[in-house]
Amino acid sequence: MNSKGPSLSLGDLLSEEAFGLELLTGGENARGRPVIGAHAVEVEHPTRWLSPDWIMLTTGVRLRGHANAQRELVRELEEAGASALGFGVGVVFKRVPAALAEEARAHGFPVFAVPYETAFRDIVRFIDGALLGSDEQAYRRLSALHRFLVDALREAEPERAVVERLARFLDAGVVIFTGAGEPEFVAGDAPVADLGRAVAALPGGPAELEIAGYQAVATTVASRAGRPVRWLALATRRTGFVTRLIKPAAETAAPLLSALARVGDVVRGQEDAVRSALLDEALQPLSAEEATSLATRAASLGLDFSERARVAVIARPARADPGHPALDVGAVRRTLVDQLDRARAPHLVTRRGESIVALVQQPAAALRAALGEVAAAHAEIVIGIGRPIDGLDRVHDSVRDAELGVDAAGLEHGRRLLDFEDFDLGTFIVSEVAPERLRPKLEQTLSVLRANPLLHETLLAFFDHDLEIAATASAMHLHPNSLRYRLSRLEKLLGRSLKQPSTIAGLYIAVLADSQTPASATVRMPSSKSSRA
Numbered sequence: 001m002n003s004k005g006p007s008l009s010l011g012d013l014l015s016e017e018a019f020g021l022e023l024l025t026g027g028e029n030a031r032g033r034p035v036i037g038a039h040a041v042e043v044e045h046p047t048r049w050l051s052p053d054w055i056m057l058t059t060g061v062r063l064r065g066h067a068n069a070q071r072e073l074v075r076e077l078e079e080a081g082a083s084a085l086g087f088g089v090g091v092v093f094k095r096v097p098a099a100l101a102e103e104a105r106a107h108g109f110p111v112f113a114v115p116y117e118t119a120f121r122d123i124v125r126f127i128d129g130a131l132l133g134s135d136e137q138a139y140r141r142l143s144a145l146h147r148f149l150v151d152a153l154r155e156a157e158p159e160r161a162v163v164e165r166l167a168r169f170l171d172a173g174v175v176i177f178t179g180a181g182e183p184e185f186v187a188g189d190a191p192v193a194d195l196g197r198a199v200a201a202l203p204g205g206p207a208e209l210e211i212a213g214y215q216a217v218a219t220t221v222a223s224r225a226g227r228p229v230r231w232l233a234l235a236t237r238r239t240g241f242v243t244r245l246i247k248p249a250a251e252t253a254a255p256l257l258s259a260l261a262r263v264g265d266v267v268r269g270q271e272d273a274v275r276s277a278l279l280d281e282a283l284q285p286l287s288a289e290e291a292t293s294l295a296t297r298a299a300s301l302g303l304d305f306s307e308r309a310r311v312a313v314i315a316r317p318a319r320a321d322p323g324h325p326a327l328d329v330g331a332v333r334r335t336l337v338d339q340l341d342r343a344r345a346p347h348l349v350t351r352r353g354e355s356i357v358a359l360v361q362q363p364a365a366a367l368r369a370a371l372g373e374v375a376a377a378h379a380e381i382v383i384g385i386g387r388p389i390d391g392l393d394r395v396h397d398s399v400r401d402a403e404l405g406v407d408a409a410g411l412e413h414g415r416r417l418l419d420f421e422d423f424d425l426g427t428f429i430v431s432e433v434a435p436e437r438l439r440p441k442l443e444q445t446l447s448v449l450r451a452n453p454l455l456h457e458t459l460l461a462f463f464d465h466d467l468e469i470a471a472t473a474s475a476m477h478l479h480p481n482s483l484r485y486r487l488s489r490l491e492k493l494l495g496r497s498l499k500q501p502s503t504i505a506g507l508y509i510a511v512l513a514d515s516q517t518p519a520s521a522t523v524r525m526p527s528s529k530s531s532r533a
Helices: 010-014 027-034 067-080 098-107 119-132 134-155 158-170 192-200 241-280 288-300 329-342 362-378 391-411 424-431 435-451 453-464 469-475 481-494 503-512
Strands: 020-027 037-040 054-058 084-088 110-113 173-177 182-185 206-212 214-220 231-235 309-315 347-352 355-361 382-385 417-419
Touching: 020 027, 020 098, 037 119, 054 098, 054 119, 067 084, 067 098, 084 119, 098 110, 134 158, 134 241, 158 173, 158 182, 158 231, 158 241, 158 503, 173 192, 192 206, 192 214, 192 231, 214 241, 214 382, 231 241, 241 288, 241 347, 241 355, 288 391, 309 362, 309 391, 329 347, 329 355, 329 362, 347 391, 355 391, 362 382, 362 417, 382 391, 391 417, 391 424, 391 503, 424 453, 435 453, 435 481, 435 503, 453 469, 453 481, 453 503
Parallel strands: 037 054, 054 084, 084 110, 382 417
Antiparallel strands: 020 110, 173 182, 173 231, 206 214, 214 231, 309 355, 309 382, 347 355
16 A cells, blocks of 8 residues: 555546546556646646646637647646646537647547536545545545445346446456455456465455555455355555555445345255256156247246257266265256356256256357366266257257266266267267167167176176276276186177177167166156157
């Protein structure tokens, strides 16, 4: 903070919304110019009455019809070190004269328009009050700020609106960070990356910081239930009147943002329940009339199929280590919804047993990126993504693909995510052929596997390790010869050699198809009349 007493910049004056001032020339750097006074002058050679860093206020009485005088005024003020020229419009001139504005742009000299309704004496009084260190101006602006922020509650995204209004009101950078220092909302100019690292290292707030030439204040803000606290950070390069407002402004905004988080928990909880119930209905067999009704309700939640959507299924691998803790489905769901909300992707998400099903309207690459973040945050899950669909009547196709993706990923060592577009031929065949048509062809193989659980487990491990004897034996804690013995027993029971590609392909398809039995499927599939041929 400035230790030399009260100071004021041109930006502080321009930020006073009650005046309605409009900066016309000088660029954004002009806002940093110091201001130590203001005087209304309507005579020739006005710098006789002005000191450096003063603002001249004029209505241009002597400038009408004199373009050369307009240009000369700018040059005189620039040479004298004046801070800026405030030009009152609506008295002599309807707008700032073109010659004056052109000369000001050429010199990079700040000129701002003063509307007819704003009296010069109010501008002078404001500057004098700020420079005298009076708290009156600060209290008045904080009161106005509070009303301005409370009004943001009417917006569709109130948190974002509060951040944007706070930045605009103070002409400062405003950021809400997660507890880890990741930005959630950003408005205005701020050193976001450096500031994020700084707040993530803070033990608590509030705190005053100096970072990359910025003065900043950071304070904690309540987050949604079950999530770490967040940070509200305000930053500015300027010193003076507005800087003195930064800390009290943060203290004014933080409780409002905390209240929004608590209210948001209730609202989001209700909305999540509606979305979940809608997807649960969509996952059941539907008549054409029911599908149309559900599509209308989905569109009201943003999922209107203006671009194609996909189903994602998230689950623990079927062959996960039983010694590992059970999957925290609630935590995974929160991570998924946070990622989709952050990307503003329309979605429906529901929980089905120990898995999560999501219908997401988002480009393929963006969806994969979001799901990749979920997988990175939860090492114990695998994710399948279904084919793109253009309506709720095709959701069963996409969800079956996604389930197959989960099962197929579980058969590949180290695979965490499998998209329909990346299906191998065997998985693609299973996804395209209706279960009731495929099952009779595979029943003999499946009956052998069901009757011999030990051999079934061995086969899955063999697939999981790319048909390599040494790697499979090591993973199962067997001697390679013991593994070979088990595989030879399986060959005898099947009556086919595992060295034949057709045998391996058939077994792989059988294992995938078996994972899609009605007892294990995430959804009830439509009747045969509505299934694909």
